[in-house]
Amino acid sequence: MDNGEFQYVDAHFGQFVDELRKAVQKPSIAAQNVGMGEMAEHFRQMMESYGISARIIPTKGYPCVYGEVKGKSDKTVLFYDHYDVQPPDPLDEWVSPPFSGEIRDGKIFARGVSDNKGHACSRIQAIGTLLRLRGELPLTVKFLIEGEEEIGSPNLSAFIQENADLLRADYGVWESGYMGRGEIPGMYLGVKGILYVELETRGAPSDMHSGAASSVPNPAWRLVWALSTIKDENERILIPGFYDDVLDPTDTELELLRAQGDSQRDDRRASIGVKSPLLELSGLDLRVRSLFSPTANICGFRAGYLGEGQKTVLPSKALVKMDFRLVPNQDPADILAKLKKHLAGKGFDDVIVRLVSMDYPVKTTADHPVVEAAAKAAKLVYGKSPSIAPTQGGSGPMHPFRKYLNLPLVSFGVGYWASNNHGPNENIRLVDYRNGIKMVMAFIDNLAAV
Ligand SMILES: [Zn+2]
Numbered sequence: 001m002d003n004g005e006f007q008y009v010d011a012h013f014g015q016f017v018d019e020l021r022k023a024v025q026k027p028s029i030a031a032q033n034v035g036m037g038e039m040a041e042h043f044r045q046m047m048e049s050y051g052i053s054a055r056i057i058p059t060k061g062y063p064c065v066y067g068e069v070k071g072k073s074d075k076t077v078l079f080y081d082h083y084d085v086q087p088p089d090p091l092d093e094w095v096s097p098p099f100s101g102e103i104r105d106g107k108i109f110a111r112g113v114s115d116n117k118g119h120a121c122s123r124i125q126a127i128g129t130l131l132r133l134r135g136e137l138p139l140t141v142k143f144l145i146e147g148e149e150e151i152g153s154p155n156l157s158a159f160i161q162e163n164a165d166l167l168r169a170d171y172g173v174w175e176s177g178y179m180g181r182g183e184i185p186g187m188y189l190g191v192k193g194i195l196y197v198e199l200e201t202r203g204a205p206s207d208m209h210s211g212a213a214s215s216v217p218n219p220a221w222r223l224v225w226a227l228s229t230i231k232d233e234n235e236r237i238l239i240p241g242f243y244d245d246v247l248d249p250t251d252t253e254l255e256l257l258r259a260q261g262d263s264q265r266d267d268r269r270a271s272i273g274v275k276s277p278l279l280e281l282s283g284l285d286l287r288v289r290s291l292f293s294p295t296a297n298i299c300g301f302r303a304g305y306l307g308e309g310q311k312t313v314l315p316s317k318a319l320v321k322m323d324f325r326l327v328p329n330q331d332p333a334d335i336l337a338k339l340k341k342h343l344a345g346k347g348f349d350d351v352i353v354r355l356v357s358m359d360y361p362v363k364t365t366a367d368h369p370v371v372e373a374a375a376k377a378a379k380l381v382y383g384k385s386p387s388i389a390p391t392q393g394g395s396g397p398m399h400p401f402r403k404y405l406n407l408p409l410v411s412f413g414v415g416y417w418a419s420n421n422h423g424p425n426e427n428i429r430l431v432d433y434r435n436g437i438k439m440v441m442a443f444i445d446n447l448a449a450v
Contacts, residue, residue, distance in 0.1 A: 001380065001442045005133055009437050012129075016437065017108065017430065019046070020121045021101035024110035030084035030151045036062045039083045043120065043145050050128025052143070057163070059155040062147030066166065069127065071137035077447055078142040078169035078407065081120035082149035085112030086422045093424035109427040114419035118428045119176050119436075120145055122414050126440035138448030142169055149175070152357060153397035160400040171370040171447060172401055173440075174411035178419060179432055180387055185378045185439075187412045189371060190363025190391030191398050192294075193326035195335050196356040199223060202317045207304065210312040220303035220318040226348040227320065230339075231296045235278055239342040242294070245329045249292050252366040253390040257287045260387050291391050295325045321356070325395065332358035360399035363391045364408040369450040374410045377442035381435050386412070412439060 009016070023046070028039035040056050040063050047054035047067040054067040065083065088098035088111040096102035098111040108118075120143075127141050144167060146156055160167060180186045201219035208216060231237050249257070277286055299322060304315030324339075326332055336355060343351050364371065366388065378386040401407040414436030420426050 001445050005129070005441060006438050008129060008133060009434065009441075013430075013434055016121075016125050017103075017433065019125065020108065020113070020118060020433065021103075021110075023117045023121050024101045024108070024113045025099055027088075027099050028084050028112070028147070029087050030062060030148055031087055036084065036147055040065050040145075040147060043083055043124075046121070047124055047128075047143065050124060051131050052124065052128060052141075054143070057159075059148075059159050061155045064147065064159055065143070065145040066163075067124075067143035067145075069131060069137055069141045071140040071448075073139045073448060075171075075448070075450075076140040076142060076169040077171045077173065077444070078144060078167060078401075078405075079123050079173045080401065080409075081123065081143070081145045081175050082116050082147065083120065083145050084147045084150045085115065085117070086150050087111075088424075090424060095425055098424075098426075103430070106431065107427045107429050108433070109425055111426055114176070114415040114426055114428050115421035116149065116175050118415070118433060119413045122433060122436040123173070123440050126437045127444070129437070130441055130444060138445060141444070142167065149397065156397050157400040157403075160404045164404045167405055169405060169407060171373075172405075172407040172409040173374075173443075174398065174409045175396075175413070176415055177412035179416040179429075181417045184384060185382050185386040185412065186389065187371075187374055187378070187386045187410060188389040188392045189366060189410055190328070191359075191361065191396040192391065192393060193330060193332050193359050193361035193399075194395040195324040195326060195332040195339075195358045196299075196322070197324075197336070197339070198319060198321050198352075198354040198356060199226065200317060200319045200352040200354070201226070201350065202352075204314070204316050207316050208314040210314045213314050216314055218314055220315050222348075223301075223303070223318040223320055223351070226343060226346070226351045227298070229342070229346045229348070237294065237296050239335070239338050240345075241338050242335065245331065245334070246292075246294065247328045249288060249390065250365070254284075254288070256366055256388045256390055257291070258284055259385075260287060260389075290393060291389065292327055294327050294330060295323075297323050297325070299323055325393070326361050327391070328361045328363050330361060332360060359395050359397065361391070361395075362398040362402050362409070364410060366390055368408045368410075370408050370410050370447065373446035373450060374412055374443055376446045377439050378412065380442050381438045412436075412443075 028035045043065045044054045052067045056063045101110045178186045201222040203219040301320045303318035305311040305313045414433045
């Protein structure tokens with residue numbers, strides 16, 4: 001990395017920020033079909049303006065934007081981002097309007113500035129800058145910017161399958177990364193999978209006087225009993241075969257978690273107001289459990305009367321929504337089959353199980369060269385080693401990248417611990433934005449040298 005190239009970023013940073021503001025001032029809310037085509041076109045034009053050849057490719061839903069620069073080498077890195085954003089509600093909690101891109105206290109505030117337009121823009125600007133300064137990139141770079149991430153990426157898998165030759169790459173960069181509370185740049189290498197289901201039980205055709213409770217079955221109790229067979233009080237999930245495919249952390253992954261230290265999570269626990277974590281775990285045990293243990297979580301429970309005061313009623317049905325966060329190598333389809341079989345085996349074949357959504361867990365091994373290239377770039381730009389999480393608690397549409405492109409993926413970016421994605425006053429800090437551009441530039445050089 002030539003130091004003059006970083007100086008170029010410093011000298012032109014004002015323009016980069018203006019460009020980012022233009023991108024966040026355009027609403028592009030997938031859930032409400034607001035501004036989607038315009039935003040795709042905006043990113044296409046932005047890439048073209050930097051000499052990245054770009055086009056819009058339709059899907060069954062909102063289109064994808066694809067960009068490509070052929071480099072000196074055929075070795076290829078693919079950046080994945082998305083141009084859609086979450087709805088900005090609740091509006092009255094925003095200090096400045098959500099699509100104003102207001103800058104105050106060294107931060108830029110806008111819906112989508114962190115999730116995910118800041119990331120997309122910084123990457124385009126970094127690649128575009130290298131191209132301007134050198135005329136040629138050391139390796140080939142591709143961009144895939146989709147428009148449906150915030151609504152569950154319903155067409156992404158089919159898109160990747162159909163365009164696998166176009167998207168083929170050796171390395172991948174996932175959508176985002178965040179500075180931690182200790183000002184340590186954070187990276188992550190995977191996502192959990194998810195199985196989201198509804199369980200429903202039914203009793204009498206309509207709600208009844210609770211005087212009938214002595215003779216008419218109560219579907220709410222029925223559901224509670226069924227649920228109690230799924231997990232015990234020691235947090236052990238009781239579905240036969242549930243843990244069969246769970247991979248233990250590797251030695252390298254354990255080392256990464258050990259290196260993280262306790263402080264960030266302790267802070268976080270203090271700020272969420274629970275006395276102690278589940279099972280009284282702490283330190284490394286807690287970090288290992290949070291990333292490598294699957295969960296069975298009750299998201300919501302509805303039955304009978306939940307209004308003011310009392311209403312003595314025997315409900316006619318009960319409903320629970322559950323998510324199972326899964327870890328490599330669990331298969332959500334397999335877990336769904338096992339759940340159904342388990343309930344039937346326990347005599348609960350009257351419980352209706354409805355699939356809402358599923359996604360697969362994915363992780364990249366921590367000793368992969370793409371991880372090393374990113375970690376080295378972080379050291380150069382931030383002057384410290386990044387905190388690398390082998391995976392994360394949330395889920396995301398990584399699986400088709402693995403399945404159809406066999407892509408190793410690393411995630412880093414321009415957010416920070418208070419970016420407040422999806423919430424009011426979403427923001428990034430300008431200092432992180434500047435460093436994020438440099439980080440991508442250094443990463444490209446490191447990768448070319450692998
Ligand atoms: Zn999001």
